[in-house]
Amino acid sequence: MVSACLAAPSLSQTLSARAQLTPPERGDTLVTFASDDFNTNPINIRIPFVVRGAKNTGKIALTYDDGPTPGVTDFILEQLAAHRSKATFFVIGQRVRAFPKLAQTIVEQGHEIANHSYTHPDLSKLQDGAVANEIEKTQKTIEDICGVTPHYFRPPYGAFRATQGALARAQHVQVIIWSIDPQDWRRPGAEIISQRITAPSSGGDIILCHDLHFQTAAASRIFIPHLAKNFSLVTLSNLLRGQHS
Numbered sequence: 001m002v003s004a005c006l007a008a009p010s011l012s013q014t015l016s017a018r019a020q021l022t023p024p025e026r027g028d029t030l031v032t033f034a035s036d037d038f039n040t041n042p043i044n045i046r047i048p049f050v051v052r053g054a055k056n057t058g059k060i061a062l063t064y065d066d067g068p069t070p071g072v073t074d075f076i077l078e079q080l081a082a083h084r085s086k087a088t089f090f091v092i093g094q095r096v097r098a099f100p101k102l103a104q105t106i107v108e109q110g111h112e113i114a115n116h117s118y119t120h121p122d123l124s125k126l127q128d129g130a131v132a133n134e135i136e137k138t139q140k141t142i143e144d145i146c147g148v149t150p151h152y153f154r155p156p157y158g159a160f161r162a163t164q165g166a167l168a169r170a171q172h173v174q175v176i177i178w179s180i181d182p183q184d185w186r187r188p189g190a191e192i193i194s195q196r197i198t199a200p201s202s203g204g205d206i207i208l209c210h211d212l213h214f215q216t217a218a219a220s221r222i223f224i225p226h227l228a229k230n231f232s233l234v235t236l237s238n239l240l241r242g243q244h245s
């Protein structure tokens with residue numbers, strides 16, 4: 001939901017707050033990685049959530065969460081097409097219902113569409129049945145409207161418990177986090193967003209953006225051509241092919 005995203009604190013703030021409010025049960029570890037941890041120590045994870053692809057492949061996966069959003073998603077699609085680049089869109093199920101043509105356009109243009117829940121709740125606070133429903137309802141909505149079955153799922157706010165990974169696995173979606181987070185949802189300005197994304201990289205990164213506010217679309221017009229000079233911008237399936245089953 002738009003309001004939920006606007007009000008969202010940083011990932012690390014979210015996670016520390018969650019830890020205080022709902023101490024994990026034994027054996028149920030809340031994801032506690034801030035995006036900085038992903039960048040510096042992405043291998044040190046004990047849960048099967050993907051944070052990046054292999055380095056030195058010349059590939060980067062650009063991902064956009066929370067859409068589709070008329071006036072934003074379509075502008076980003078134009079930038080991607082202009083630079084022969086692909087991206088992955090983690091859509092919210094109820095927004096796919098609201099804007100079906102835009103969701104279809106994402107797929108028609110060769111981009112990947114993925115699952116970001118139906119109503120964008122904090123899944124780490126929900127019961128298993130409700131979490132499974134959020135994932136399944138979105139899978140079915142995307143299948144109905146776009147004619148494809150998503151392979152990937154990203155929990156809203158990155159808030160997910162280790163044991164909830166099994167709920168995603170049961171629905172044949174892999175949990176994807178990210179390795180670069182420009183905090184674009186805070187709307188720091190298109191130039192700042194772009195600078196944070198175009199920092200030196202060895203490739204393999206999964207970049208988190210949001211096709212929710214036009215500022216991110218304006219930033220995309222800056223950073224997509226810059227990234228495309230040095231890397232192939234590919235879908236997650238392309239980046240992760242053969243690495244994760």
Ligand SMILES: [Zn+2]
Nearest residue numbers: 065066156157
């Ligand atoms: Zn989101």
